[in-house]
Amino acid sequence: MGQKSAKAALSHCGRPPRPPRQTIAAIDAGKYSPSLKAAFRIARVFGASVEDVFQWRD
Secondary structure, eight states, X not given: OOHHHHHHHHXXXXXXXXXXXXXXXXXXXXXXXXXXXXXXXXXXXXXXXXXXXXXXXX
């Protein structure tokens, strides 16, 4: 297995990738609404449900 394919294999197992700190800071400041996919990933990092991590405000 070459180096490139080994990295690809490792990226598909283990923990999901964490969002950048800038993204988390922008979400906390209310300046960014994550995509649904990103919201699920962020919730998974915290071991919580999307509803526990995010609240919808109109």
